Amino acid sequence: MKLLVLGAGAVGSLLAARLSAAGHPVELVARPDHADAIRARGLRVVGTSPGTFHPSALDDLAEAAPPDAVLLTVKTFDLASASGRLARRFPRLPPTLLPQNGLGIERTVEAAIRASAGEDAEAVLVRASNSIPVTLVGPGVVRQAGVGEIVLRDPASGGPARDAAALFVTLLDRAGIPVRLVDDLERELWRKALINAAINPVTALHRVPNGRLLELPYREEATGLLREAQRAAALAGFEFSDREADADFERVARATAENRSSMLQDRDRGRPTEVDAISGEILRVAVAQGVDLPRTRAVVERLRATVGAARTEPS
Ligand code: PAF
Numbered sequence: 435m436k437l438l439v440l441g442a443g444a445v446g447s448l449l450a451a452r453l454s455a456a457g458h459p460v461e462l463v464a465r466p467d468h469a470d471a472i473r474a475r476g477l478r479v480v481g482t483s484p485g486t487f488h489p490s491a492l493d494d495l496a497e498a499a500p501p502d503a504v505l506l507t508v509k510t511f512d513l514a515s516a517s518g519r520l521a522r523r524f525p526r527l528p529p530t531l532l533p534q535n536g537l538g539i540e541r542t543v544e545a546a547i548r549a550s551a552g553e554d555a556e557a558v559l560v561r562a563s564n565s566i567p568v569t570l571v572g573p574g575v576v577r578q579a580g581v582g583e584i585v586l587r588d589p590a591s592g593g594p595a596r597d598a599a600a601l602f603v604t605l606l607d608r609a610g611i612p613v614r615l616v617d618d619l620e621r622e623l624w625r626k627a628l629i630n631a632a633i634n635p636v637t638a639l640h641r642v643p644n645g646r647l648l649e650l651p652y653r654e655e656a657t658g659l660l661r662e663a664q665r666a667a668a669l670a671g672f673e674f675s676d677r678e679a680d681a682d683f684e685r686v687a688r689a690t691a692e693n694r695s696s697m698l699q700d701r702d703r704g705r706p707t708e709v710d711a712i713s714g715e716i717l718r719v720a721v722a723q724g725v726d727l728p729r730t731r732a733v734v735e736r737l738r739a740t741v742g743a744a745r746t747e748p749s
Contacts, residue, residue, distance in 0.1 A: 435605070437461070438501035439489070440516055442468050444570040444696070445533060446507030448578060449611070451477045451487035453505075456609035460489035461498050469493050471574025480571070482578040483610070495523050503601060504530040506543070509700070510711035513539065517546035525551040529598035533564040533584060535630050535696065536711030537623060537719070557594045560602050561619060562586050563626045566611070567690045569699060579693055581612060585622045588615035624672045628679055629686050630712045632660035634697035635733040638707060638740075641698060645691025648684070655729075656683065659713070662727040666720040701740055709737040 435458050439450040442464030450462040454477075464472065469491035476486040492498055504527070508516040513534065521527060527547065532539050540561050547555040566582030587593060589600040606613045616622050633644055636656045640646075647656045660683055664674050674682075700707045717730045 435502045436499060437503055437505065437605075438498050439463070439505045439507060440495060440520060441506060441508030441512070442491075443507065443509060444568040444576050444699070445564060445566065446505065447477060447570065447576045448479065448566065448568045449505050449507065449533075450489040451479050451485075451576070452609045452611055453605065454487050454489040455485070456605075458605075458609075461492050461501070462489040463492045463495050463498065466493055467573040468570075471572075475574055478575045480575065480577045482580060495519055498523065500524060501528055503528050503605065506530050506532055507534075509705075510534050510536050510539065510542075510708045511706040513542050513711075514546040517543045518550040521547040521551035521553065521555075525553060527551075527553065527555055527558050529558050529560060529595075529601050530555070531560050531562055531602050533562040534711065535564075535626065535634075535708055537627050537715035538711065558598050560586065560595050560599045561623070562602070563619070563622045565626070565686070567693050569694065580689060583612040583614050585614045585616055585619065587619040588617055590615075591617045621672050624667045624670065625674065625682060627712060627716060628660060628663045628667060628674060629682055630695075630697075630708075631663040631716055631730070632656040632683050633687060634695045634707075635659060635709060635713055635737055637695040638697040638701045638709075639733065639736060641701070643691065643698075644687050644693050644695055647687050648691075656687075658729045659733065662720075662730045663713075663716050665725065666716040666727065666730075669723045669725060670719050697737070701737075707737050707740075709734055713737075 437458050437460045439446045439462045442462050450460050454460040472491035476488050478486050563585040567579040569577045571577050589596040636652055660679055664679050697707045713730045713734045717727050720727050
């Protein structure tokens with residue numbers, strides 16, 4: 435099965451490595467320095483299940499062969515433009531996995547595909563919640579810092595993308611990537627969004643690893659954001675008790691204590707962050723129902739203002 439991974443950040447590179455090790459021809463579209471390093475020395479995974487893997491690294495989507503499945507692993511701020519390019523290159527899109535953090539991801543991708551190729555992609559887009567802790571260390575090298583899992587909607591629960599979902603269940607499972615199937619993926623996506631809304635902005639603003647959020651004053655700031663995110667989730671129809679939300683926060687902060695969150699990694703690189711797809715979407719849901727979330731609004735504004743200033747600004 436020919437696979438295309440579009441987006442060679444930490445998650446995309448790791449998935450390309452694991453899927454190529456399972457025997458699939460994998461093409462990974464990467465930035466030139468990362469692609470050159472992979473072509474020269476292979477793609478090295480350090481940490482959990484280490485090794486050197488050999489997906490073919492491409493500089494450009496135009497070089498990609500028609501794939502049987504796509505893993506669209508670009509960051510949320512590149513999602514609309516990458517989806518449009520993908521749909522123009524392959525108008526009959528094969529099953530496509532969307533493992534991004536954040537909310538409203540399918541809406542963005544579907545709209546971009548419809549605008550670029552005039553196609554309705556509902557039956558091929560497979561949304562997933564991903565918790566594999568991984569960092570891009572440098573060109574050609576990623577670090578996996580624990581096990582994690584990919585959560586997918588159980589194909590047996592139906593829906594237009596059930597065949598596409600079944601394909602990814604098999605692919606990921608055979609590549610040794612832990613997969614969990616749920617009937618209510620929306621609730622899982624909100625659960626992940628709550629965790630990201632509490633952890634990512636605070637780690638990015640203060641430039642601290644996830645584990646520091648278990649200590650004051652960061653814990654208080656993270657909990658304030660978590661409560662606001664729970665409020666938005668409830669407005670969207672997903673109730674999370676304080677006990678459940680706190681337990682999730684605590685578990686993830688402990689399990690990923692040494693990690694720099696993805697939002698902090700983006701800030702370190704001077705790239706835009708995913709704050710709009712996480713805290714911005716949470717705020718949008720609440721405001722649409724007449725509720726303001728002042729702490730969430732404040733972090734969205736502060737993080738938007740850090741873009742481009744990341745390398746020089748003190749924490
Ligand atoms: O975005 C991230 O960094 C991750 O989703 C998480 C779970 C917060 C761990 O760092």
